[in-house]
Amino acid sequence: MPKRKAAIAVGGVAALGAAALLLPNANASQDKASGTAGTARTLKAADASDLAAQLQKALGDALAGSYYDSSKQQLVVNVVSGDKNVIVQAEKAGAAVRQVDNSTAELESAARTLKSRATVPGTAWAIDPRTNKVVVTADSTVTGAKWDRVQSTVRGLGSGMATLKRSAGAFKTFVSGGDAIFSQVQGGNVRCSLGFNVTASDGSPAFLTAGHCGVAAKQWSDSQNGQPIATVDQATFPGEGDFSLVKYDDPNTQAPSEVNAGNGQTVQINQAADATVGQTVFRMGSTTGLHNGQVTGLDATVNFQSETDPNGVDTVTGLIQTNVCAEAGDSGGSLFTQDGGAVGLTSGGSGDCTSGGETFFQPVTAALQATGATLGDGGNGAGGQAGAGDQAGAGDQAGAGDQSGAGDQAGAGAGDEAGAGDQAGAGDGSGTGDQAGGDQIGGGADPSATAGGDQSGTGEGAGAGDESGAGDGSSSATGSH
Secondary structure (H helix, E strand, O other): OOHHHHHHEOHHHOOHHHHHHHHHHOOOOOOOOOOOEOOOOOOOHHHHHHHHHHHHHHHHHHEEEEEEEOOOOEEEEEEEOOOHHHHHHHHHHOOEEEEEOOOHHHHHHHHHHHHHHOOOOOEEEEEEOOOOEEEEEEOOOOOHHHHHHHHHHHHHHOOOOEEEEEOOOOOEEOOOOOOEEEEEEOOEEEEEEEEEEEEOOOOOEEEEEOHHHHHHOOEEEOOOOOOOOEEEEEEEOOEOOOEEEEEEOOOOOOOOOEEEEEOOEEEEEOEEOOOOOOOEEEEEEOOOEEEEEEEEEEEEEEEEEOOOOOOOEEEEEEEEEEOOOOOOOOOOOEEEOOOOEEEEEEEEEOOEOOOEOOEEEEEHHHHHHHHOOEEOOOOOOOOOOOOHHHHHOOOOOOOOEOOOOOEOEOOOOEHHHHOHHHHOOOOOOOOOOHHHOOHHHHOOOOOOOOOOOOOOOOOOOOOOOOOOOOOOOOOOOOOEO
């Protein structure tokens, strides 16, 4: 495997340079923390996430969730009314405190009720600390008796405990995406995307990607009809997560902790980061390019329609929920923060980047813990190469760190979801760096803008700014993942 192919795993966060450039214009959450008391510290999102983790560890279930109020740059923690000791401790730590009615135990009990009574394909739920309720989402496939069942369950929990909303699309794993990796299976090619380069527990070079990709195929190549270069070591889907650890077959593979930002730029990924509700995050994928939004829920449960049983449900728990758009072709891609934190791997969701929707991501921290892998390459990363702040003049907006982006960030090509023309042109679709170059990075104020018309170019699709640049990426994919 050529050394340049080590960058395969980094394209997923390739737009970090773009993120830094566009961050001053990113849409920040405007949530207001009502009823706060005391003097709260002004915090960056990453610091707020750290403080939230510290308070959760110290105070446990005495807290009823927390979120980042980006308009005030404060961490807001929910405390059940009357617990003065917890209020004092949280305020002393620098958080803003909001008194709420529902405790963590009560909210978790409501989620268990939903699991037992409303596990219907096309539904999802997560605790929203901003409303202090469990928010249940039903997609467009939930109709008739199934809708009645979900609605009745939510009503039974009470309006103060849970709310129900509709999603225009259908929940599904997002197949295909960034710089592609491929596997040949019976019936055609499967196409997925790399998440982050890591070092496996035995010291060998590896990468993380979506679990439904690792379940779909064992061996993966960096070109559609090429020889395998990596083999799945562990895969989890469905169940408690959606992640795979895939080891490079060549133990001498250099898998740098850097991302291809396009135009010859690379940035490092420095750390794994836990998500915080309300924080701004960025997602990169070959189909739709760079988009940003906010984290809207943690520990989300999603009930996908089973891909193997028409009457079955693939339930995945422990996911991050966001309002960042995504489409078929973005699966397995990287979710990251402006300061270089690797947050998640694209799992699935509904909607598109025209109408919006809900998306779900596997937390990177949980995937690392489960697989025993560590971020980075033990020194083979970008070294002194510029971070996102350096590249785009964004001050302290650090680069994506050394969590290695998902270079071949293409989700599995799933039949009608990943048609040859739908994603990146009929030819040699998605390149290893072009998806984040040109128009995507230099576009200016709109972090959700895509390179107009370039997503589905024909032929080899290589143009600056094309989301499907010259490479092997998005050729016709006929698999189911």
